[in-house]
Structures are given as structure tokens and as C-alpha cells.
Ligand SMILES: Nc1ncnc2c1ncn2[C@@H]1O[C@H](COP(=O)(O)OP(=O)(O)OP(=O)(O)O)[C@@H](O)[C@H]1O
């Protein structure tokens with residue numbers, strides 16, 4: 001297993017290198033100048049040149065790339081053009097918030113989607129099943145900005161249950177549990193917004209997987225032993241049916257860091273997604289590079305974790 | 321006649337959807353005595369598996385018993401509640417399925433699957449159940465039964481899995497074992513082993529076996545009595561001796577002729593002409609008529625009943641009608 005993990009980790013290196021080269025090239029080709037718009041039109045040419053020199057923008061692209069890569073490997077992601085602070089400082093503030101949002105939304109997704117999917121599969125083609133199918137279809141086709149606005153309107157404006165802006169109450173002075181509850185309170189609506197589309201998708205997936213397992217020969221064998229239907233479901237059907245969810249879980253893990261651009265923007269949630277879209281608009285390349293690289297690596301690692309988890313939940317899979 | 325262990329009366333099994341209903345088992349009756357091995361034979365698709373799954377109450381999809389009785393130890397299984405059926409299933413009636421490769425749960429250990437029924441029906445502790453499971457695994461020829469308890473199905477070959485299924489089915493000492501083509505999916509040498517094993521098990525526990533097969537060689541080796549099915553109906557019921565020596569139905573004769581015979585110098589293997597009809601297009605007269613060499617005009621628009629031709633020997637063919645002379649031959 002250790003060998004397998006090492007091999008897989010080594011295998012991701014060329015991918016990461018490739019991704020960084022492509023990304024760097026794309027950013028070079030992208031229109032717009034990172035310094036344009038931030039400076040007075042009449043700014044002194046010498047000043048501009050100095051800025052360019054400071055950021056290393058006067059060097060040829062290949063040299064710039066190696067400079068960036070060398071620093072990146074050492075954990076130095078550069079300085080934000082826009083905010084003039086270290087990218088790692090900018091990110092570390094936000095990653096925690098984004099991951100918190102992601103985890104809460106995943107908990108919603110799994111806690112709601114799995115039971116709903118099982119419920120549907122238990123009575124396929126029943127009224128309940130059709131209702132859930134239609135609801136999933138609506139949930140799936142609803143753009144997240146719309147879902148977000150809907151939740152804000154209902155639970156924020158109308159009912160006033162949840163705050164709908166920011167990630168915590170400003171200058172509240174909360175500490176400990178109170179602070180955690182405050183953050184949870186703020187994260188509920190954006191997390192639900194993110195979860196809606198996932199729930200819609202996952203409950204269908206669980207339904208199909210459970211239905212499939214119920215029709216398998218081993219399920220018939222389990223029934224032939226006289227086990228009750230609930231025991232058959234819990235012990236024989238679900239163990240098989242939920243294994244493929246591990247793949248989805250790996251993808252979800254990988255996406256935890258990337259944040260949610262639209263949802264974070266709507267809710268004014270200061271996470272990675274919000275920063276990402278800001279950095280793209282301001283051509284803040286060091287930030288864009290850092291976030292994209294971080295996300296790509298997280299996706300690769302999420303995949304690896306899924307594959308490792310597989311070996312734990314499915315006895316047919318062994319790595320060596 | 322001693323009381324039958326299993327008596328099936330006019331069983332009719334249908335698959336129904338909103339548009340149509342197909343009858344896959346049509347008005348079948350037969351009975352089995354205690355300790356008897358009854359072979360249910362017939363070509364693919366004639367309804368053998370559906371008959372056995374009807375008995376188990378495990379019909380797939382929309383299948384259900386539409387008519388008839390399934391009397392087991394004097395009680396009608398079709399009238400029992402799900403809970404009551406569950407008490408019999410895997411306890412007094414056990415089943416081995418046609419598909420050894422897929423019949424075991426891939427993510428559960430053999431030991432777990434072997435002991436489930438024992439813990440449920442015999443109220444054994446986990447330890448006692450494991451001891452019994454190991455004993456039964458040894459009985460079906462696994463010397464390293466103990467290690468196997470911790471293995472998963474994918475670590476075993478098809479023949480081994482089928483032996484595990486047999487050990488599992490036999491673990492609760494059932495009165496009736498339904499074996500649906502237990503050897504069809506296995507290669508020839510393994511087939512012989514599995515059959516021998518079933519014979520041993522039967523001798524040891526006096527289990528009655530409902531053996532489903534389309535292999536007449538297996539029938540000759542294992543069965544006391546034979547029920548021949550064709551297109552959802554019983555066409556002949558007889559002792560194994562009568563089937564081989566005095567078989568009467570043209571279909572049974574056809575099946576016998578299609579068995580490869582080393583002694584007769586056959587140049588080509590006989591096969592019954594034509595194909596088995598599917599349940600939605602069963603002929604209205606004798607269902608075998610389109611394929612029967614002896615068919616008479618009468619056969620095409622009249623359906624024969626079962627006629628008695630000897631002791632516990634019945635045949636569904638107009639050739640054995642008491643007033644046979646009244647039909648004109650083609
Ligand atoms: N789930 C189902 N829905 C509808 N019809 C079915 C279903 N399963 C089986 N049948 C039909 O029932 C008929 C009898 O099938 P059955 O499996 O009992 O045949 P069999 O005699 O066991 O054949 P084999 O030797 O191939 O196992 C077949 O015509 C088949 O098409």
C-alpha cells in the first residue's frame with residue numbers, strides 16, 4: 001500500500017508540471033496587462049519599469065516561469081500584483097473558510113441525498129419516487145445564483161433565520177463555541193446553495209445504485225436465507241450499492257479547496273472562490289496561478305484518496 | 321401414500337405489466353415425498369427456474385403466483401405472510417442457484433454469509449454458528465475450511481463457490497433443497513464432484529431435493545422421479561426408470577434422443593427441430609405440436625390433458641388419450 005501511494009504520488013508530479021506550463025502559457029497569452037488600470041495614465045515610465053522589474057515582468061517568459069516554479073516549490077507563491085501582499089498570506093486567510101463551507105455543504109449533501117436515494121429505490125415508480133425525480137430534475141437544472149437568491153429571499157429576508165452575507169458577524173467579539181456557532185450560522189445558506197445541485201445529482205445516483213444491487217443474485221441469495229427485507233437492505237444491498245460513492249467523495253474532496261465562485265460571490269463569502277474571480281478580473285496572475293495549482297493538486301490527491309478508500313471498502317481491490 | 325413433503329397444485333406464475341401479462345408457469349402440479357429427489361427437466365426457458373422461485377417466494381420483478389397452491393408440510397406457502405415465509409426460507413427450504421459466480425455477496429466474508437442463516441433460524445451464538453459453518457464447509461470438501469471463513473468470494477473459483485452455496489444451503493438442515501441447475505455453469509470434472517457431494521449430503525441428512533436440470537445424464541444419476549416441463553406446462557411425470565425405459569411423450573423422447581450416446585454409432589447428434597416458443601406466443605393447441613413428429617390435426621387446435629399411463633406416470637399427449645382412435649393421424 002505504501003508503495004502504491006508513493007508510486008501514485010510520484011505519478012502526479014509530471015501532471016502538475018504539465019498543468020503549470022499550460023496555465024502559465026495561457027496567462028501569458030491572455031489579453032490585458034496586470035499593471036494596466038492600476039496606474040495613472042500619466043504615470044512615469046520609469047516608475048512602470050521599476051514596478052515591472054519588481055514583479056519580474058521585464059524578464060522573458062521562460063525565465064519568468066522558472067523563477068515562479070522555483071519559488072512555488074519552496075512554498076513561496078509570490079506577491080499579489082493587486083494587493084501587494086504575499087499570496088500565501090492572502091490564501092491562508094481564505095482557505096479555512098472555503099473548506100468549512102465545503103465540508104458543511106458535503107455533510108448536507110450526503111445526509112440528505114443518500115436517504116432520499118434509498119427511499120426512492122425502496123419503492124421505485126411510486127408517487128414518492130416520481131416526486132423525488134421531479135424535485136431532483138428541478139434542483140439539477142437550477143443555476144446556483146438562482147438557488148442562492150431564492151434561499152436568501154426565503155430564509156434571509158422573509159423568515160430572517162439565517163444571515164446571508166459574510167462568513168461571520170463583524171467585530172462581534174465572540175469566542176469559542178459562540179464563535180463557531182456564529183460561523184455555522186453564516187455558512188448554512190451558502191452551503192445549502194452548493195448542496196442543492198449535488199443532492200439532486202447524488203440521490204439519483206444512489207437510487208440507481210441501490211436498485212441495481214437489489215436486483216443482483218447475491219441479494220436473492222440473502223433473501224433466500226430468510227433474512228428480513230430491512231436486514232437484506234442494510235447488510236447486503238447498501239454495502240455494495242454505496243461503494244461507488246467513494247469515487248464521488250474523492251472528487252468532492254478535491255474540489256473542497258477550489259471554493260465556489262458564484263455562491264461565494266452572491267453571499268459575499270470571503271473564500272477562495274471569491275478571491276479567484278477577483279484575481280482573474282484584475283489579472284492578478286500570481287494569485288490565479290496559486291489557486292489553480294492548489295486546486296489541481298487537490299483534485300489529484302482527492303482521486304488518490306478515493307482509490308485508497310476503495311481498497312478499504314471493496315475487498316476485491318488490492319494494491320501493491 | 322405417505323404425506324407429501326411438497327405438493328404443488330395448479331401453480332400458475334405470471335409476469336404482469338400495465339399492458340400485458342405473460343404466463344411463464346401454467347397450471348403445474350407435482351408432489352414430492354420426504355427423502356425423494358425429483359428432477360425437473362426441460363429446455364431453456366420452459367419455466368423451471370420460475371417454478372422454483374415461486375416456491376421460494378423470490379420471483380423477480382413483477383412476477384407473482386396468480387393461482388394454485390404450494391403445500392409444504394401441509395401448509396399453503398402462497399397464503400403465508402412475508403414473516404412466516406421468512407421463517408421457512410433458508411431454514412426448512414433452502415436453495416442453490418443457477419449462477420454460482422454471482423450468488424455470493426462480493427463484499428462479505430464467506431464466514432459471515434455462512435453463519436447468517438444459522439444465527440437467524442437456529443438461534444446459535446456467533447461462535448456456535450461459526451463452528452457449524454466450518455463443519456459444513458469440511459463436509460463439502462474444504463480441508464482449510466477455517467481459513468476460508470475469512471476469505472471473500474472473489475478468492476474462490478466457480479466450483480468452490482457452488483460448494484460454498486451447497487454448504488450454506490445445507491447448514492440449517494433443510495427438509496427440502498432446491499437446486500437450480502447446480503452444475504450447469506461448472507466444468508465437467510467439477511460437475512461430477514458437486515453431484516456426488518449432493519448425493520452424500522442427501523444420504524446423510526435425508527434431505528429431499530428438487531433438482532432442476534436440462535441434463536438427462538444428471539437425472540439418471542440423481543433422481544428418483546422426473547417431471548418434464550415444456551413451455552410452462554408439465555408434459556410428463558414418471559419414475560426415473562419409466563422415463564428412460566418407457567418414456568412416452570414425444571418431447572421426452574426427443575430429449576432422450578438428443579443425449580449423445582457412445583454405443584450407438586450416431587453420425588449426427590439428434591436435436592428436436594424448431595425452437596422453444598416464448599410465453600407470449602405459446603401455440604393454442606398442444607404447445608409442442610409445431611415441433612412434434614407425431615402431431616395430428618387434432619393437436620393443433622386442442623390442448624391435451626395429462627393422461628395416466630401407469631403407476632404415478634402421466635403424459636400430456638393425445639397419443640395417450642383413452643379414446644385415441646377417434647383422432648385422425650396426419
Ligand atoms: N423477470 C422476468 N420478467 C418477465 N419474464 C421473465 C422474467 N424472468 C424470466 N422470464 C420468462 O420466464 C420464462 C421461464 O424462465 P425460466 O427462467 O423459468 O426458464 P428455465 O426453464 O429456468 O430456463 P433455463 O434453463 O435457461 O434456466 C422465460 O420465457 C423467461 O423469458
Ligand code: SF4
Nearest residue numbers: 606609612619637638
Ligand atoms: S399431443 Fe400431438 S402434438 Fe402434442 S405431443 Fe402429443 S402427438 Fe405431439
Ligand SMILES: [Mg+2]
Nearest residue numbers: 368369418500
Ligand atoms: Mg433456469
